[in-house]
Amino acid sequence: MKPAAFTYHRARDVAGAIRLLAELGDEAKIIAGGQSLVAMMNYRLARPAHLVDIGRIGGLDHLRGDGSTLRIGALTTHHAVEVATDAWLGRGFTLLRDAMAWVGHLPIRTRGTVGGSLAHADATAEWCLLAVLLDAEIVASGPRGTRTIAAGDFFHGFYTTALAADEMITEVVFPRPAPHSALLEFAERRGDFAIVSAAVDLDVDEHRAGRAVRGGRVALGGVAPVPVRVPEAEAVLAEGGQAGPDLFRRCAAAAAAAIDPPGDGNGSADYRRALTQTLIEDACAKAVSR
Amino acid sequence: MSAHTTESRHAPAGRYVGASVPRREDPRLLTGRGRFVDDIRIPGLLHAQFVRSRVASGVVTSIDLSAVLDVPGVVAAYTAADLDVIGITAVLDRPRTQFVPTEMPILARDRVRFAGEPLAIVIAEDPYAAEDGVEAAAVTYQVHTPVTSAEQALEPGAPLVHDEAADNVLLDVSMFATEGIDEVFAEAPCVVRVRTRTGRQNAVPLETRGAVADWDDRDAQLVVRTCTQVPHQVRTVMARSLRLDERAVRVITPDMGGGFGQKCVVGREEIAVAAAALRLRRPVKWIEDRKDALTASFLAREQRYDARAAFDRDGRILALDADIVCDMGAYSCYPFTAAVEPLMASAEMPGVYRVPAYRVRGRAVTTNKAPSAPYRGVSRPQYVMVMERLFERAARELKVDAVELRRRNLITEFPYSGVNNITYDAGSYLDSLNLCEQVLKDEGWYDLKAAAAAGGRHVGIGYSCFNERTGYGSGAFAQRKMSVVPGFDMTEARMDTTGSVTITTGTLSHGQSHETTLAQIAADELKLDISKIKIVQGDTDRVIYGWGTFASRSVVVGGSAVRLAAVKLAEKLRMLAAGLLDTTPDDVELDDGRVRRRDDPGRGLGYAELADIAYLKAHLVPKDLEPGLSVTATFDVFTDGTFGNATHGAVVELHKGTGRVEILRYVCVEDCGVAINPMVVEGQCRGGIAQGIAGALFEQVTYDEQGEPSATGFLDYKVPTASEIPDVAIHHLETPSALTESGAKGVGEGGTIGAPAAVLNAVNDALAPTGVELNDTPITPETVQRALEQAS
Numbered sequence A: 001m002k003p004a005a006f007t008y009h010r011a012r013d014v015a016g017a018i019r020l021l022a023e024l025g026d027e028a029k030i031i032a033g034g035q036s037l038v039a040m041m042n043y044r045l046a047r048p049a050h051l052v053d054i055g056r057i058g059g060l061d062h063l064r065g066d067g068s069t070l071r072i073g074a075l076t077t078h079h080a081v082e083v084a085t086d087a088w089l090g091r092g093f094t095l096l097r098d099a100m101a102w103v104g105h106l107p108i109r110t111r112g113t114v115g116g117s118l119a120h121a122d123a124t125a126e127w128c129l130l131a132v133l134l135d136a137e138i139v140a141s142g143p144r145g146t147r148t149i150a151a152g153d154f155f156h157g158f159y160t161t162a163l164a165a166d167e168m169i170t171e172v173v174f175p176r177p178a179p180h181s182a183l184l185e186f187a188e189r190r191g192d193f194a195i196v197s198a199a200v201d202l203d204v205d206e207h208r209a210g211r212a213v214r215g216g217r218v219a220l221g222g223v224a225p226v227p228v229r230v231p232e233a234e235a236v237l238a239e240g241g242q243a244g245p246d247l248f249r250r251c252a253a254a255a256a257a258a259i260d261p262p263g264d265g266n267g268s269a270d271y272r273r274a275l276t277q278t279l280i281e282d283a284c285a286k287a288v289s290r
Numbered sequence B: 001m002s003a004h005t006t007e008s009r010h011a012p013a014g015r016y017v018g019a020s021v022p023r024r025e026d027p028r029l030l031t032g033r034g035r036f037v038d039d040i041r042i043p044g045l046l047h048a049q050f051v052r053s054r055v056a057s058g059v060v061t062s063i064d065l066s067a068v069l070d071v072p073g074v075v076a077a078y079t080a081a082d083l084d085v086i087g088i089t090a091v092l093d094r095p096r097t098q099f100v101p102t103e104m105p106i107l108a109r110d111r112v113r114f115a116g117e118p119l120a121i122v123i124a125e126d127p128y129a130a131e132d133g134v135e136a137a138a139v140t141y142q143v144h145t146p147v148t149s150a151e152q153a154l155e156p157g158a159p160l161v162h163d164e165a166a167d168n169v170l171l172d173v174s175m176f177a178t179e180g181i182d183e184v185f186a187e188a189p190c191v192v193r194v195r196t197r198t199g200r201q202n203a204v205p206l207e208t209r210g211a212v213a214d215w216d217d218r219d220a221q222l223v224v225r226t227c228t229q230v231p232h233q234v235r236t237v238m239a240r241s242l243r244l245d246e247r248a249v250r251v252i253t254p255d256m257g258g259g260f261g262q263k264c265v266v267g268r269e270e271i272a273v274a275a276a277a278l279r280l281r282r283p284v285k286w287i288e289d290r291k292d293a294l295t296a297s298f299l300a301r302e303q304r305y306d307a308r309a310a311f312d313r314d315g316r317i318l319a320l321d322a323d324i325v326c327d328m329g330a331y332s333c334y335p336f337t338a339a340v341e342p343l344m345a346s347a348e349m350p351g352v353y354r355v356p357a358y359r360v361r362g363r364a365v366t367t368n369k370a371p372s373a374p375y376r377g378v379s380r381p382q383y384v385m386v387m388e389r390l391f392e393r394a395a396r397e398l399k400v401d402a403v404e405l406r407r408r409n410l411i412t413e414f415p416y417s418g419v420n421n422i423t424y425d426a427g428s429y430l431d432s433l434n435l436c437e438q439v440l441k442d443e444g445w446y447d448l449k450a451a452a453a454a455g456g457r458h459v460g461i462g463y464s465c466f467n468e469r470t471g472y473g474s475g476a477f478a479q480r481k482m483s484v485v486p487g488f489d490m491t492e493a494r495m496d497t498t499g500s501v502t503i504t505t506g507t508l509s510h511g512q513s514h515e516t517t518l519a520q521i522a523a524d525e526l527k528l529d530i531s532k533i534k535i536v537q538g539d540t541d542r543v544i545y546g547w548g549t550f551a552s553r554s555v556v557v558g559g560s561a562v563r564l565a566a567v568k569l570a571e572k573l574r575m576l577a578a579g580l581l582d583t584t585p586d587d588v589e590l591d592d593g594r595v596r597r598r599d600d601p602g603r604g605l606g607y608a609e610l611a612d613i614a615y616l617k618a619h620l621v622p623k624d625l626e627p628g629l630s631v632t633a634t635f636d637v638f639t640d641g642t643f644g645n646a647t648h649g650a651v652v653e654l655h656k657g658t659g660r661v662e663i664l665r666y667v668c669v670e671d672c673g674v675a676i677n678p679m680v681v682e683g684q685c686r687g688g689i690a691q692g693i694a695g696a697l698f699e700q701v702t703y704d705e706q707g708e709p710s711a712t713g714f715l716d717y718k719v720p721t722a723s724e725i726p727d728v729a730i731h732h733l734e735t736p737s738a739l740t741e742s743g744a745k746g747v748g749e750g751g752t753i754g755a756p757a758a759v760l761n762a763v764n765d766a767l768a769p770t771g772v773e774l775n776d777t778p779i780t781p782e783t784v785q786r787a788l789e790q791a792s
């Protein structure tokens, strides 16, 4: 469990990182927090000949809310979000802070980065799920300039994304607050990657008595190679109704029926469907209670 | 030293046994000043890794290491043919119809029997180059169909793992078969049957295996530092394997990060490392990485039981009949052999219950998986689970409360001679059950369960009652027909000229706190401040011989030897002092580091004064005494040992939507006789219970059809963390052992033994309304979720 030999490069700034990536070609990989990459290198599942360390690039660890959007630098750690104050996050983004408690363990959260998580694109990673749920935009820089990729277009499949080998994520932008949202997941042990994770963001009419749901978004992790939105479940929410168990059960059932989850050592397809049902119901209940 | 003042405050000299003396190991371990194998650095040190088989079963058709030698940094690479060392063969004193001995070569020669088996050793200047070298090895195989389960192994015509074991059975013994037992079953009003399977587990010591071997020309000795529970056995096997005089091997065990049985057998890698160091005449280090530790070290616990019990109308057990199959993997471990699990289960299964008739068949089956070794509790977690399930089943059939049914059957009169030819010494079987039930009642868990059921929740309460034979001496192991018979322990106690005492022990703490507990025993006997006592363990040149630490033997056997040695040393001090104080040894006594006259306590000599005379003024030593102050003592057990016991109670809630098993409460009522150090006892219980829960709910080593292990890291091998393990309430009862010098019984394994049964019973209690019964472990959330869903 020692990595194969590699050459270490430290980038001073984004332009430098991109130059290195372009020069070194396919054999190079960015290293940020190292919490996913180093494990893969130790198992020799990844064997980059060159590592481009972006960890010392300044100005990429921000967390900036302006009331309507929240901009998070690629090098912002999970832990920085976990301990962020309301003032930093901006109203309606506490979902992100709460979600961090599900990411691995404290030592991992103090090193792992938001950019690394998105680029690594694990099917149950919290950041990927949040990005898909809230239609985040991923900002990437490369030799051809800077572009913004919608989360819905970013995740291509198992550990694969829209990023080119010479591109680097610099920032992710969460475009809108989500005051009635929640993320829940299930794993056998605390800190494990989820077997299934579910996130919802409900559109609640605050002014009507009894709090009516007017619509919402539902996203799932662990049921497909990438985190997915579930239009069938969102359709149930869009029909509207009283915020309560009946609506949430129907919404969850629509999701469970719509997905075609994989079965593996962590759980069969049926079990993942059952978890989907439970987690969406519970997440909806939690979201409206905010 | 500050540690010393704390110790003294907790227990005045002469009164250490029974006090929670702070662990004397902790100051160095907690400040990072411990010394583990991987901390050892020697100039010129080389690093080893192993080329391991990629296939579970087959014949190696070629190994080409030439590319390995071209890798920068690689110094050497050896195959079995290059090293030419003798393999390890563990044998039993049993006929071939019962037991088939098989050899575990140090490096596989041609046949490979599990994925991960070592084929070649690569030595390099650093650990990275060693792994580069391993990658460069070119091995070709003729792949055979692997045997990946005991069922498959036992099928007629199954491929053979060892040609000499014609049906893949390494042991087939029926230890007991009470005459007329079939009639008892035929006529009994109530017969229940339970079939269980338990998953293959890894003991997962935090510190993986490892060794540093170095040939010393001046001592003409190979010095091997390795984390083993049994340094002398490693020395014995290594010397034979390398064709050296045993004197020419010194095994030193530094601080250890756990063993749990995985390190109480002699492994092959450390011998290959030693052989390489011998050839190269350079120090070589091997540290097992986590992937190898999970896939290619020693595993345990994969067992299958088919058991029946007969009861009369009053709920008294009449007979027990069990068929036990243990999947022991590819090789027999030294010195215990592959028979260790089936024989343990066969010998002890009736446990705490009065079972009048007993029949058992125990088999060890070989398969193409990493081999098995003892793991904390050895088979007892499994058969206790089976016994406790049988009682639950019978209680349901007979419509009696399951706790009441246990009460009717627990052994209450001691000594009790069991159907299994074991004489049990006194224990608190009934009291511990009563107390455990009372605690759960008083804490309101029965009320909570009732309220939960009314509210549609699934809460269950489960118990397990068990005993734990501790102090296996030569007698017990000879009875198992081991040909290398562990058992005794030997201690040397020596006082130096400053009056400070060094005590060697053949036992070896790999986390059990011997430096504290054994010193407590000696300090009381010598009436000496504990800071003046140093326990030395784990060095074959300093300890004459020993059997190390396993099977909860240390405080019972080792502790008794320490006490005897301390008594002998005290005796010497009294004789010396009596001569110098013009009286007889009977008329002097030890008191707080002095020997004084009984009739005139003001007249006495401090230990330092006595030692000064014993060594530096030998002309003053009374005529009939020898100079110096050193003694040796041995202790062994030829009876059936001494039995600790406990009752565990677990309260669980099953969460419907996810199938999660949440442990709401865990109560352990234990009786280990005199607790030398209650804090250490509780630590042993807690750690053991965590490992028992791990087996019940989380951990399992699985293989695919090709015999490839599926878990190569902690992502897949689900060791529970502190978040999954509940707080454990521990209550103590004390039935002193008449066997041991201190009244103590062992307590190393109990936690692990009792937890799976208690958890499984609690889960089934919670499932009772659904009609689903789970008897296989680990119980996964998915199984529970399915059970709850089926029912609704």
Ligand SMILES: Cc1cc2nc3c(=O)[nH]c(=O)nc-3n(C[C@H](O)[C@H](O)[C@H](O)COP(=O)(O)OP(=O)(O)OC[C@H]3O[C@@H](n4cnc5c(N)ncnc54)[C@H](O)[C@@H]3O)c2cc1C
Pocket (backbone or CB within 6 Å): A029, A030, A031, A032, A033, A034, A035, A036, A037, A038, A039, A054, A074, A102, A103, A104, A105, A108, A111, A112, A113, A114, A115, A116, A117, A119, A120, A122, A124, A125, A126, A127, A163, A167, A168, A169, A170, A191, A192, A193, A194
């Ligand atoms: C035991 C354990 C448990 C974990 N549990 C969870 C969990 O529950 N949920 C979860 O989401 N994660 C979990 N993780 C992963 C953790 O969150 C990682 O930190 C994260 O996935 C990757 O971030 P990183 O900064 O460490 O990236 P690295 O490991 O450094 O890199 C990961 C990948 O992303 C690429 N990369 C990194 N930064 C950039 C960038 N700015 N632009 C382009 N490419 C980039 C790298 O080239 C590499 O391919 C766990 C990790 C461990 C070890």
